Amino acid sequence: MYGVLEFITPMMPAERPRYLMGVGTPEDLIEAVGRGIDMFDCVMPTRNGRTGGVFTSRGKLNIRNARFTLDEGPLDPECGCSVCRRYSRAYLRHLYMAGEMNAATLISHHNLTFYLDSMRRVRQSIKSGSFARFRKEYLDKLRENEDQDG
């Protein structure tokens, strides 16, 4: 995908929005912006939210993982969303394991906040001319605690 983007974006008008449909992971968004893409749409934040997948500033977590059973921390310590301010990983895991629909709704809410905040930060870094530094720092941090069990 990255190779195709590098090939086609120079042929696309720079003054028009460039839309990449169905993409993607936080890493894919940053890498696609770096190759000239402006807009995305994707089910990942909600599809993952429904199955316990949590996107965080330090990589993806799976709330079903037993290591979160007693974890009183928020989904993402760097997130200011209403879910992270109110509920612990342990509580959200409990809801998920009990089959409570609220778990999917709350995790999806957090994931959407994470995606929107990431893209807000992308726009800010482009405006301030620091996208290259932002991209490296964002991607390095994303890979820090990447869950092996996804």
Ligand SMILES: [Zn+2]
């Ligand atoms: Zn959050």
